[in-house]
Amino acid sequence: MEQVCYRYDGSFQGFLTCVFESYVHKEPPAAFLTFWDEETTLWSEREVETHEPHAQRVYKALGEKGTPLFRHRLERAFLTCLPDRELILYGLIRRCLDGEGKRVVSDLSDPVMARVTLALQKLFTEEDHLRGFVRFSDVDGMLVGEIEPKNRVLPLIGPHFAARFNGERIALYDRTHREAFFYADLQWRILPVEEFHIGPAGEAERAWRGLWRRFYKTIAIEGRENPKCQSAHLPKRYRHVMTEFMEEETNAALPAKLP
Amino acid sequence: MDMMDKLTILADAAKYDAACTSSGVVRGGMRGGIGSASNSGCCHTFSADGRCVSLLKVLMTNHCCYDCAYCVNRRSNDLPRAAFTPRELCELTIQFYRRNYIEGLFLSSAVLKSPDYTTERMIAALRLLRTEYHFNGYIHAKAIPGADPALTYQLGLLADRLSVNIELPSEGSLKLLAPDKKKDAILAPMAQIRDGAEQSRAELKLYRHAPRFAPAGQATQMIVGATPETDRHILKLSAGLYRKYGLKRVFFSAYMPVSSSSLLPAPEGFKPPLLREHRLYQADWLMRFYRFRPEELLDDDHPNFDASLDPKTDWALRHMEFFPVEINSAPYEHLLRVPGIGVRGARRILVARRVGSVTFEGLKRLGVVMKRCQYFVTCGGRMLPGLRCSPEGVYRRLAGLEREALPGAEFEQLTLFEEKTG
Ligand code: SF4
Numbered sequence: 001m002e003q004v005c006y007r008y009d010g011s012f013q014g015f016l017t018c019v020f021e022s023y024v025h026k027e028p029p030a031a032f033l034t035f036w037d038e039e040t041t042l043w044s045e046r047e048v049e050t051h052e053p054h055a056q057r058v059y060k061a062l063g064e065k066g067t068p069l070f071r072h073r074l075e076r077a078f079l080t081c082l083p084d085r086e087l088i089l090y091g092l093i094r095r096c097l098d099g100e101g102k103r104v105v106s107d108l109s110d111p112v113m114a115r116v117t118l119a120l121q122k123l124f125t126e127e128d129h130l131r132g133f134v135r136f137s138d139v140d141g142m143l144v145g146e147i148e149p150k151n152r153v154l155p156l157i158g159p160h161f162a163a164r165f166n167g168e169r170i171a172l173y174d175r176t177h178r179e180a181f182f183y184a185d186l187q188w189r190i191l192p193v194e195e196f197h198i199g200p201a202g203e204a205e206r207a208w209r210g211l212w213r214r215f216y217k218t219i220a221i222e223g224r225e226n227p228k229c230q231s232a233h234l235p236k237r238y239r240h241v242m243t244e245f246m247e248e249e250t251n252a253a254l255p256a257k258l259p
Numbered sequence: 260m261d262m263m264d265k266l267t268i269l270a271d272a273a274k275y276d277a278a279c280t281s282s283g284v285v286r287g288g289m290r291g292g293i294g295s296a297s298n299s300g301c302c303h304t305f306s307a308d309g310r311c312v313s314l315l316k317v318l319m320t321n322h323c324c325y326d327c328a329y330c331v332n333r334r335s336n337d338l339p340r341a342a343f344t345p346r347e348l349c350e351l352t353i354q355f356y357r358r359n360y361i362e363g364l365f366l367s368s369a370v371l372k373s374p375d376y377t378t379e380r381m382i383a384a385l386r387l388l389r390t391e392y393h394f395n396g397y398i399h400a401k402a403i404p405g406a407d408p409a410l411t412y413q414l415g416l417l418a419d420r421l422s423v424n425i426e427l428p429s430e431g432s433l434k435l436l437a438p439d440k441k442k443d444a445i446l447a448p449m450a451q452i453r454d455g456a457e458q459s460r461a462e463l464k465l466y467r468h469a470p471r472f473a474p475a476g477q478a479t480q481m482i483v484g485a486t487p488e489t490d491r492h493i494l495k496l497s498a499g500l501y502r503k504y505g506l507k508r509v510f511f512s513a514y515m516p517v518s519s520s521s522l523l524p525a526p527e528g529f530k531p532p533l534l535r536e537h538r539l540y541q542a543d544w545l546m547r548f549y550r551f552r553p554e555e556l557l558d559d560d561h562p563n564f565d566a567s568l569d570p571k572t573d574w575a576l577r578h579m580e581f582f583p584v585e586i587n588s589a590p591y592e593h594l595l596r597v598p599g600i601g602v603r604g605a606r607r608i609l610v611a612r613r614v615g616s617v618t619f620e621g622l623k624r625l626g627v628v629m630k631r632c633q634y635f636v637t638c639g640g641r642m643l644p645g646l647r648c649s650p651e652g653v654y655r656r657l658a659g660l661e662r663e664a665l666p667g668a669e670f671e672q673l674t675l676f677e678e679k680t681g
């Protein structure tokens with residue numbers, strides 16, 4: 001059996017299509033790259049267009065031979081920043097479909113499963129964090145924000161904000177993965193975005209930010225300062241896009257990237 | 260007075276209230292409204308003291324006609340006073356909420372004129388927020404002891420959670436320090452909230468649109484360290500409150516010297532008992548999620564927590580007859596009692612051992628803290644190979660681990676200090 005490098009569109013559907021192709025051509029993957037990745041490998045390449053019915057067949061098989069929960073975890077694990085996540089998930093899928101079935105699912109002390117579980121935990125932690133730590137600015141009536149997450153959390157947190165602020169228009173940009181979540185009129189979409197600039201904040205916006213900063217400072221109890229505890233809960237890497245950690249008003253809507 | 264000053268005064272006056280959680284009720288977004296709520300709550304930031312900030316926590320006003328000795332807002336304290344109008348409070352809440360600064364509002368108040376008048380102002384603000392601004396997010400309101408039950412009931416229809424502060428852990432302390440408040444005046448609204456919530460749940464089963472009364476339940480808080488009660492007394496009291504009033508949470512707040520009353524610890528040199536507060540929260544956690552009873556954790560011979568150990572390890576070392584626990588056969592409740600094994604670890608062990616027997620290697624991957632639990636468990640009948648330790652050695656090592664785990668240098672000093680003196 002010859003190994004190949006799969007090139008696909010980076011979506012979960014696309015990934016499942018690759019799995020399907022690997023069965024058809026009996027070509028196990030040596031690597032996965034997306035159409036946009038500039039790297040090349042020494043392996044011969046197979047380009048795979050996302051094919052929904054094929055992806056669907058793999059998806060169904062995973063629910064039957066594995067469990068729906070296992071399948072759901074794979075889908076989520078696909079959003080994590082686990083290095084070589086596609087290869088790792090591919091390995092689990094093969095083991096599940098080629099005979100181990102539900103055993104893969106329940107063996108949490110299996111070393112590969114343990115790594116995936118850890119990555120998932122980090123994803124969910126980041127999701128939880130960002131539900132709270134995202135800061136929006138009102139720019140001409142639209143709620144605009146930026147994040148710089150490790151994992152691809154937009155598909156998880158975007159819909160949460162859409163439901164919560166369903167009467168608003170929202171744009172939330174992910175600097176790491178260069179994509180943005182857009183919402184208006186009960187519809188949302190995640191699109192690749194190369195550059196994202198927000199205009200300067202208006203007077204009202206600056207006033208609200210000032211009030212928030214004041215509130216934030218005021219509620220800390222003197223004599224109880226505890227930077228260790230604070231950092232344990234609110235890791236420093238989130239702070240550069242949070243209003244309360246920005247010193248007085250810069251004119252930009254949001255601070256620039258950390259140096 | 261401008262908004263900045265008002266906010267400063269009224270947030271400053273509210274900050275000693277420990278409760279800030281936004282949990283206990285699930286509500287999806289509402290068309291044409293703003294806001295939702297999730298069962299586990301959500302932290303939006305953490306202040307410099309390490310506490311989570313979830314709600315806009317402010318007082319309606321800090322004008323007070325009472326004179327409780329432990330409180331900054333007491334009548335006899337000379338301090339700038341302010342009050343929000345309902346409209347100001349709504350604007351502030353909505354604009355903070357839209358920007359995702361907060362998860363909702365925590366509205367409390369000092370007693371302006373009378374408990375009834377104060378409650379009416381709070382109702383006016385919340386009603387405006389819910390109806391005109393269509394705010395569908397989380398609201399926690401403080402019931403004012405002594406207010407007309409009919410008013411408290413209306414407050415509960417607008418809020419997700421209601422709470423009444425028990426303030427001090429015994430009636431004697433209350434009499435001494437809060438002469439305007441009676442124990443009964445505090446317990447009466449607690450009982451009313453419990454009954455109101457029960458009735459509302461029963462009605463909701465019959466009619467889908469029956470009014471919802473404080474669906475996220477009630478909470479309370481008490482100040483520790485201002486008065487001489489023991490940890491044991493405080494735990495038993497909170498266990499009783501959980502049981503009798505169906506409380507969702509009891510919060511503890513280390514006394515901060517805000518007053519020079521001769522009845523209270525002197526402000527100079529007084530260090531708020533942060534470590535003690537931390538131990539009480541740990542114990543509270545054990546009671547709520549680990550099935551410990553207060554009398555198991557502390558008894559007459561042992562009325563206060565060990566400063567150097569967390570309550571679970573403390574318990575384990577005093578009950579060595581319970582150990583070792585065999586990972587491959589022990590029931591869930593026993594796994595939960597092992598230091599270093601949490602709720603999640605215990606569940607994972609149950610899942611993993613269905614597939615095959617768990618070894619020490621496998622145990623490490625299940626998210627348990629080996630350094631803590633190694634002294635208390637066996638895998639397949641054997642202790643961790645190579646582990647040898649005298650009881651004093653175990654104590655010292657576990658105390659060392661606990662010191663590292665404490666959130667902040669302040670705490671570390673405290674344990675060292677207690678070790679030397681005690
Ligand atoms: S003191 Fe402990 S429990 Fe409390 S917030 Fe800090 S780390 Fe968490």
Ligand code: SF4
Binds near residue numbers: 330333
């Ligand atoms: S009634 Fe409340 S606000 Fe007024 S002094 Fe007493 S504790 Fe403080």
